[in-house]
Amino acid sequence: MTAAPNLLVELFVEELPPKALQKLGDAFAQGVFDGLAAQGLTCAGSRATPFASPRRLAVHITEVLAQAPDRAVRQKLMPVAVGLDANGQPTPALLKKLAALGADTSAVPQLVREGEGKAESLFHDATLQGAVLSDGLQKALGDALAKLPIPKVMTYQLEQGCELPGWSSVNFVRPAHGLVALHGSAVLQGVSALGLTAGNTTHGHRFEASADPIVLTSADGYAEQLRTQGAVIASFGERRADIRQQLDAAALAVGAGARPIEDDALLDEVTALVERPKVLTCAFEEEFLAVPQECLILTMKANQKYFPLLDAAGTLTHQFLVVSNINPQDASAVIGGNERVVRPRLADAKFFFDQDRKKSLASRVPQLDKVVYHNKLGTQGERVARVRAIAAAIGAQLGLSADTLQQVDQAAQLAKTDLVTDMVGEFPELQGTMGRYYALNDGLPQAVANAIEDHYKPRFAGDALPRGEVGVVVALADKLETLVGMFGIGNLPTGDRDPFALRRHALGVIRMLVEKRLPLDLSALLAGAVPAFGAKVNGATAALTDFIYDRLAGGLRDDGFSAQEVDAVLALRPERLVDVAQRLQAVRAFAQLPEAPALAAANKRVGNILKKAEGEVSGTVAPALLAEAAEHALFEALQAVAPQAEAAFAQGDYTANLQQLAALKAPVDAFFDGVMVNADDPALKANRLALLSQLHQAMNRVADLSRLA
Secondary structure (H helix, E strand, O other): OOOOOOEEEEEEEOOOOHHHHHHHHHHHHHHHHHHHHHOOOEOOOOOEEEEEEOOEEEEEEOOEOOEOOOEEEEEEEEEHHHHEOOOOOEOHHHHHHHHHOOOOHHHHHHOEEEOOHHHOEEEEEEEEOOOEHHHHHHHHHHHHHHOOOOOOOEEEEOOOOOOOOOOOEEEEOOOEEEEEEEEOOEEOOOOEEOOEEOEOEEOOOOOOOOOOOEEOOOOOOHHHHHHHOOOOOOOHHHHHHHHHHHHHHHHHHHOOOOEEOOOHHHHHHHHOOOOOOEEEEEEOOHHHHHOOHHHHHHHHHHHHOOEEEEOOOOOEEEEEEEEEOOOOOOOHHHHHHHHHHHHHHHHHHHHHHHHHOOOOOHHHHHHHHHOEEEOOOEEHHHHHHHHHHHHHHHHHHHOOOHHHHHHHHHHHHHOOHHHHOHHHHHOHHHOOHHHHHHHHHOOOOHHHHHHHHHOOOOOOOOOOOOOOHHHHHHHHHHHHHHHHHHHHOOOOOEOOEOOOOHHHHHHHHHHHHHHOOOOOOHHHHHHHHHHHHOOOOOOOHHHHHHHHHHHHHHHHHHOOOOHHHHHHHHOOOOOOHHHHHHHHHHHHHHHOOOOHHHHHHHHHHHHHHHHHOOOOOOOOOOHHHOOOHHHHHHHHHHHHHHHHHHHHHHOOOHHHHHHHHHHHHHHHHHHHHHOOOOOOOHHHHHHHHHHHHHHHHHHOOOOOHHHHO
């Protein structure tokens, strides 16, 4: 059997937003493919290949049918009692329903009955004609365009001569100028979109195409024709790989271990800006290397989309790589132009750096009183005062030395001062980084300078943590100030909105407590931060505590722990987050014991009994009131097991603590089999509840084992 022809659909547009191009290309291809598949126009082996360049979105789909197969459809009409009268004749309601389906009374004998009694219904069997490709593509294309993840829609007027009845303008990401729909080598007639009618012509590179327009001969020749006649690499992935290879080759030609800076986001953006990439090597004056390399790298990447070159040690060199969209025989003019363009940018960075160093960070502290942080929380100056107070409280909880506390206070006081420098005013991304350079320029200790830079860390998932204890304390204080302040004024994240990055701040606090193994209780940490705000915030530590544990739970599940394991451990709200992973491992080991299911179920039962108990349950058991043999056995087992389990818990050996509990299975089972807890004698009942209370306490030191039931 001959395979069905392949399909090519292309939308030719003006330059698309580069940061959205790859998503737009993938969504367009998947949308068209899914739309055709839903109508039965694709085959089991059909595959979609997306194309996306600055001026086109396209998809190539293999094995697309000219017409979908007919399919049998069984449609439920109505209950038999409604559709047929007592004589078995069709009722008006049934005839009306059949008429709506294009059938008449002749279809009544062929109706199918399914069900029994009152549930018996009438069904109509029909054969639906398969969709024709031109009609199916029209629907699929319209749906795909409607669902594109367009960052911002443009409204533009249709070109003269292609205006449709009732249309005066079009809404799309960019003005569209051409539509291609080829099935094999044939143009699909009647397909249109955005006021354009499908044909077989497209356009290549603005300046280097050998033919314009390009007449596409077949769906399968699309990419090759664009490459040879249009000087365009249509595939985003191929173009990206080509740029990557050229960057590496150009760096190798420079020698001395040179390598282009690694930046996937920049590579994606540049890939979306060019159709025929050509990497060229440029250079700037070495005197600019006196400026911190972060400044030079940022201005080259953010403003010019250049790839700075680093040497083998990771230090910036005076050379950089440009990805040009043209490939002239003599590239000197392109190279010279880019070198002229970057020079003023670097000169600005050098000027800002030189000017900023004329004033110390300490002299800039008063300027923070003029910078508004939040209308309910005051200025950056007030914020700094709170961070200093919170940092002092954390330092006291950690028992830091006087010298370290002094450095913590100095770093907290100066951490935000680079916000009022010219360099950070021009490049906000350098906050913290420039503070470190200016601190070293002022002769401040290395630990203070590092803390000024590091107090923003971790900035994102997987980012490094602050380097030293001074940086950790200031970073903790800064994040707690944000969290307590925002929760205190009711400014909580909702859904996808989190303008103050509170989720990231909470995860940063968790990571520092856990990975730095800080001996800090979470409740004490939060409570110690509240007094710094005075009357500005209401007590919101309960909601903030829930928020932090929720973030912790999500991270632990991502690390491979089950929801049940995480729930069991976090139900106890352990104060030392550094212990949580060890508790989880202990719970996992306990769950493998043969006694675990029965003990978990018994623990749940004990918890329910204690919840329903009237009044306060005593934790002291009177041995003289133990009437049943099973009571004596459980009490004696607890007396033997509890001290050993408690000793293991005190030493942090949570696995051993839970392992000890296995010895309680038999006496616990016997207790519930032979003892009535709610005895008629109040003294017996109270004593048995006290025994269960001791059992419950012993079993739930590491985790709430009832959550494993």
